[in-house]
Amino acid sequence: MEDYESDGGRMLFAGMYVSDIAREFGTPVYVTDEQRLRKNYRDVYGAFSKEMDTRIHYACKANSNLAVLRILQQEGSGIDAVSIGEVLTCLKAGFTADRIMYTGVNVSDEELRAVSDLGVMINIDSESELERLALIGPGSQISVRINPDVGSGHSDKVITGKKGTKFGIPADRAINVYSRAKDLGFDIRGIHAHIGSGGQSVEPFVDEAEVLANITNSLGEIGIELEFIDIGGGIGVPYKMNEEPMDLNEMAIEVTDMIKMETDVKTIVLEPGRYIVADTTLLLTKCVDVKDLGTKKYVGVDAGMNTLVRPAMYDSYHHIAIADKFGKVCTAKYDVVGPICESGDYLAHERVLPDPQEGDILAVYDAGAYGFSMSSNYNSRPLCREVLVNGGKAELIREAETVEDLWRLQKVPARLLR
């Protein structure tokens, strides 16, 4: 991972001083670099489309801000959506239904009806869902989510492709499910799997592609020809300074070779989320308190697990710098902790930082994926702002919530007010 540039000890982000952005918009704030977002999309599309016909369905769970979605819509991306909320958000951002694929898990009839009425392709996760969709949306376009018993990910909590997880249809039941889908009259388009999120090696994707290719061939023998093989998302990114990014070209060659060697399928679909957005975004937070408790030193900041839950939830690492002390000598080790009343509320443990002081702006790196989209109102803290930077200008793409917003949908029965 490469570090940002600086000017006289002041950190720069997409040509702007980080601390100026924080001053203008307040903290905490997520700040996204539009050009980086466009580049990431082009890099992943470019690597795979050199090898075979490629469709990218951005997994919008990673970051579903309307401006981010709009940029990816302009780039030509499709969408992987996991809820009716995500489907509607992407339609609002300008995607047409035919560019959205819905991959739900434990899907209710109401949601299935809503998605199917919109004409969105559905990735079937279970035999129950298949039978219910046959009644709700007969003849729908479908693909089937397979559990390939191949897993990969930065944490056990995000490995989805191994036996024993709740996702998909086991590979050994796939043929039965597809022939049932054929008998039910579905418009069968593809096969799908998602092995997990944040894996850093190519091998599991090749193993996954092999499982999907073998099933695809067996389907050919019973007269089911598929248009695409969808290997899901999961391309990892380096979060630490000394880590190297995954080699996308190598991944593209190895995975598409497997598909081309083993099947006649012409199109590969990928659903990257993290890869496209992670390094586009900084979370800026202000130091509000510095505490030396003898055993440990703490930098208290105004962003916590409510703003960025990944460290608390997965023990994830995010690099942190003090924006206007960039490149300065680090003095001591600190835990960077937030305002939430939990001892698990932290952004970083044991980081060497250059003499943090109240008022300093801290930049939390690689916060674009599963950052804002997993933030919450815990401790009655309103969700923070989001800003987009392009061409030396910063624009607000989400206003901060207020405490009044938190009350908006709540009701106190009249009898309690007497």
Ligand SMILES: Cc1ncc(COP(=O)(O)O)c(C=O)c1O
């Ligand atoms: C079905 C599916 N596709 C794609 C993704 C995106 O994964 P990533 O952000 O690691 O690329 C996920 C993430 O959980 C997923 O469940």
